[in-house]
Amino acid sequence: MKKVLIFLFSLLVLKSVSAQDKFFTKAGKIVFDATTPKSPENIDGVNKTVTCVLDTKTGNIQFAVLMKAFEFERALMQEHFNENYVESNKFPKTDFKGAIANATSVNYGKEGVYPVKVKGKMTLHGITKDVEADGKLSVKGGKIQVQSNFQLTLSDFGIDIPQLVADKVAKTAKITVDCLLDPLK
Amino acid sequence: MKTCKFLLLIFCAMFVQATRVAAQDDDLLKLVGEDKPKKEFVKYAFKSPRVINGHSMEFLAPGTMDFRILHRFGLLSQGADNFFGLDQASMRLGFDFGVRRNLMFGVGRSTFKKELDGYIKFAPIMQSTGPGSFPFTVALVGGVTLNTLPWADPTAKNYFSSRLAYYFQTILGRKFSEGISIQVSPTLVHNNLAPIQSQSNDIYAVGFGGRAKVSKRMAFTWDYFYVVNGIENGINYHPLSIGVDIETGGHVFQLHVSNAAGMNERAFITETVNDWSKGEIRFGFNLSRVFQLTKGKGAK
Numbered sequence: 001m002k003k004v005l006i007f008l009f010s011l012l013v014l015k016s017v018s019a020q021d022k023f024f025t026k027a028g029k030i031v032f033d034a035t036t037p038k039s040p041e042n043i044d045g046v047n048k049t050v051t052c053v054l055d056t057k058t059g060n061i062q063f064a065v066l067m068k069a070f071e072f073e074r075a076l077m078q079e080h081f082n083e084n085y086v087e088s089n090k091f092p093k094t095d096f097k098g099a100i101a102n103a104t105s106v107n108y109g110k111e112g113v114y115p116v117k118v119k120g121k122m123t124l125h126g127i128t129k130d131v132e133a134d135g136k137l138s139v140k141g142g143k144i145q146v147q148s149n150f151q152l153t154l155s156d157f158g159i160d161i162p163q164l165v166a167d168k169v170a171k172t173a174k175i176t177v178d179c180l181l182d183p184l185k
Numbered sequence: 186m187k188t189c190k191f192l193l194l195i196f197c198a199m200f201v202q203a204t205r206v207a208a209q210d211d212d213l214l215k216l217v218g219e220d221k222p223k224k225e226f227v228k229y230a231f232k233s234p235r236v237i238n239g240h241s242m243e244f245l246a247p248g249t250m251d252f253r254i255l256h257r258f259g260l261l262s263q264g265a266d267n268f269f270g271l272d273q274a275s276m277r278l279g280f281d282f283g284v285r286r287n288l289m290f291g292v293g294r295s296t297f298k299k300e301l302d303g304y305i306k307f308a309p310i311m312q313s314t315g316p317g318s319f320p321f322t323v324a325l326v327g328g329v330t331l332n333t334l335p336w337a338d339p340t341a342k343n344y345f346s347s348r349l350a351y352y353f354q355t356i357l358g359r360k361f362s363e364g365i366s367i368q369v370s371p372t373l374v375h376n377n378l379a380p381i382q383s384q385s386n387d388i389y390a391v392g393f394g395g396r397a398k399v400s401k402r403m404a405f406t407w408d409y410f411y412v413v414n415g416i417e418n419g420i421n422y423h424p425l426s427i428g429v430d431i432e433t434g435g436h437v438f439q440l441h442v443s444n445a446a447g448m449n450e451r452a453f454i455t456e457t458v459n460d461w462s463k464g465e466i467r468f469g470f471n472l473s474r475v476f477q478l479t480k481g482k483g484a485k
Contacts, residue, residue, distance in 0.1 A: 024217045051220075053213035062213045068225075074477040075246030075283075076435065083229055084401045084432075089363055095214070162402075165434045184216065 020183035021057040023144050028052045028063070028179030032070060034154070034161075039168040045070035045081060052146060052179040059103025061118060061146070063096040063177075085159050086125055094124045096131065106137055113138045118148065124157040135177065148177040226286065227312040230322070230360035233473055234281055234289065236394035237408035237426040237441050238453050240306060242322040242358030242368050245283030248479035253279040253293070255448045257469040260459065270467050277448035282478075287311055287324075295448045302449040304328030304352075312359060321359035328352045330451045347378035352450040354392075367395040372410070372454065380456050381417050388415035390454050402432040406439065415455050424457040426469075439471035 028050035035043045048071075051064040067088035072078040082088040098120015100106065106114040114137045122131040135148030151172045154161060161169050231241040234251065245251055259273030267273065279293025279302075287308040294301050308324040332348040352375070358368030370392035379386050390413055396406045408426045416422065428441020444461045447453035459465035 022213065022216065024213075026217065026220070051214060051217060053217055055213055060213055064214050066220075071481065073480050075249050075481055076475045076477070078481070079229060079246075087401075097212075097214075168434070 020185075022053065022055050022184040023181035024051070024053040024184045025179050025181050026051050028146075028177070030063075030065060030178075031176040032173055033176070034170045034173040036166075036168055036170045039170075041168070042073070043077065043169050045072040045078065047071070050177075050179060052181060053184070054144060054146065054181055056106075056108045056144075059100035059106075061096075061098055061100060061120070063179075065094040067092060067094060085154075085161075091124075091126045094122070096120055096122045098131070100137075106139075108139055108144070111140050122152075124152070125159050127157045129156050142183065144181045146177065146179045146181060148175075150175055222315050224313050224315040224317050227314060227322075227360050230312070230358060230366035231396055231406075232404065232430050232432055232437050233439065233471070234291075234306070235439075235471065236368070236396070237406055237428055237439060237443070237471070238424065238445060238448065239370060239392045239394055239408050239410065239450070240304075240324070240326050240354065240356060241394065242308070242312075242324055242356050242366070244287060244306065244308065244324075245281055245289050245475070246481075247283050247285050248477060248481060249283045250476045250478050251281040251283075251291075252474050252476065253277070253281065254472045255279070255295075255469070256472075257297075257443070257446050257448060258467050260465055260467050261442070262464060275446060275448075293449070295452065297447055297452060299333045300449060300452065301331040301333060302328060302451075321357055324356040324358070326352070326354040326356065328354075328450055330449050344377075350374065350376045350451040352454075354450070356392075364398040365395070367393075369393060372450065374415075374451050374454050376451065376455060381420055383417050384415055384421075384455065388455050389413040390415070396430065399429075404430040406430055406441070408443075410454050412454060421456060421458050422460050424453045425461055428469075435474055437471075437473040439473070441469055441471075442466045443469055 027048060030047045030050050031044060033044040047065055047069045049066060049069045054061045067086050068082060070081060072081065098118050101117040101119050106116065116135050116137055118135055119132045121128050133148050133150035135146065138145040151174055153172050155171060161171055231243040234241055234243050234245055255277040257275045259267060259270030261269050263270045275296045277293050277295040279291055281289060281291035283289045290305045292303045304326055306324055306326045308322055310319055310323040312322045313319050330350045336343045352372060354370050354372040356368055356370045358366065360366045372390045372392060374388045376386050390410045392410045394408045396404045398404045406428050410424050412423050422444060424443065424445035426441045426443035426445060428439055431438045444459040444466050445453040445457040447456055
């Protein structure tokens, strides 16, 4: 009995001491690009204050994006993005809650680049949809860099592109994610 | 035995601890804490720095230029022969520049009296939400107009100063909701030479303007000035314009009907000679296109 208890006890101690398991950032970067091939100008904006949290034990990963923080080269484009397309006054935040599908293939203890597939739910413009994306995790120097490129069909989230601007603004947006995560203390 | 019980207790405690941590996985974002609320300036109360004729509480973004073409036509009552007034067109060409989030200036020239005009608009206080919020915007406008018509009587003693007029305006505006913005603008126009003989040189007026959004890209607007002391019976009237703003990709079209033919403060406040109650109204439109002069922060 004693031996069993000591064994169980030591297991628990080991479990709770095992390493930093959560990593996060509040300065992650996401680029939103809805430029059509025929468009005379770029329709893109960048957000540099994305919140991203990764739980290495479970593979759960979550993002929170403040829509008003997307910056555009042209003020009018930023105004239209906020007022007419994503309606940021009504829906100030976009979030993604998901998990790494191949979580076991990532060895957080060993430096390297690990391709991952992430699946989860994205809530944008008040509508929640399942989203799947490929990406990679780069473990280096105690930090984890999360990168991904994927596409979103804007009409899936109730964002209409009127015929008037259809030759400039694409119906699918290319999303580029680049977040460098530090351990959460 | 005692050590057994002790170890069992520790085990239970740690087990409870472990399950508690596991439950938190559901919302990782909560672990990193909510961002502290920040002060945010309220934007896009009006789609343009002008309501229809008068200045609005809205400013151009820094580094942008608004190219404005305004048309005012003849009276609708001119009938089909004159294409309901469209045959008789008067125009103002203007350029407005955004300097800071709360500072802009503009220049323009109207065909009516061949008048040049310039103004500066500055908002010491802007409507904001969050910590340190303020419920409305206070904007101050100072402008000058210069009549460049040849003298009516070149032989008389004419003074250059007679060509000049000035106006000063305080705009108090509030964006009540996504759809409704309303503003009040007490104004003083000083005509060095009064256009109507019996009129005072100093004319006080109060503007009431607003917009009600009908859809994402369309809004209903109104722009009225109650002229306190400058109305000479039967000669001039309070200017009232009502219209629709339509926003396309890069342009804002403001279509309206009004009794005022003037397109700068001096002209539409002190010289509106048509009477709404007699149906003396005209069609007009403002066309505005914004250009980005200095590149903002962007993806590239």
